[in-house]
Amino acid sequence: MMSAEQFGTNLRATAAISIPNLVRGFLPLILILFQFLRSQNVFNSYVAGAWVTGIIIRVTGFIAALFVKESIGKDMDFTER
Numbered sequence: 001m002m003s004a005e006q007f008g009t010n011l012r013a014t015a016a017i018s019i020p021n022l023v024r025g026f027l028p029l030i031l032i033l034f035q036f037l038r039s040q041n042v043f044n045s046y047v048a049g050a051w052v053t054g055i056i057i058r059v060t061g062f063i064a065a066l067f068v069k070e071s072i073g074k075d076m077d078f079t080e081r
Contacts, residue, residue: 030057 030053038049 033056034049034053037052038044038046
């Protein structure tokens with residue numbers, strides 16, 4: 001709900017449907033990352049593997065948010081070709 005509110009009226013439904021599906025779709029990749037980190041000798045505990053996985057996911061999300069183009073002031077009334 002909160003992520004869908006960030007979009008304009010015509011994109012709100014698409015965002016409300018797509019964002020939860022993307023989160024569900026990335027779960028297997030996150031689990032593979034967690035299992036890979038657990039298989040390394042450095043992270044022998046579940047807690048350490050979970051912390052490192054969480055840090056990697058958060059840093060990736062932060063970097064992605066930095067590179068999102070701002071749409072404030074952009075005319076959203078366009079015609080598709």
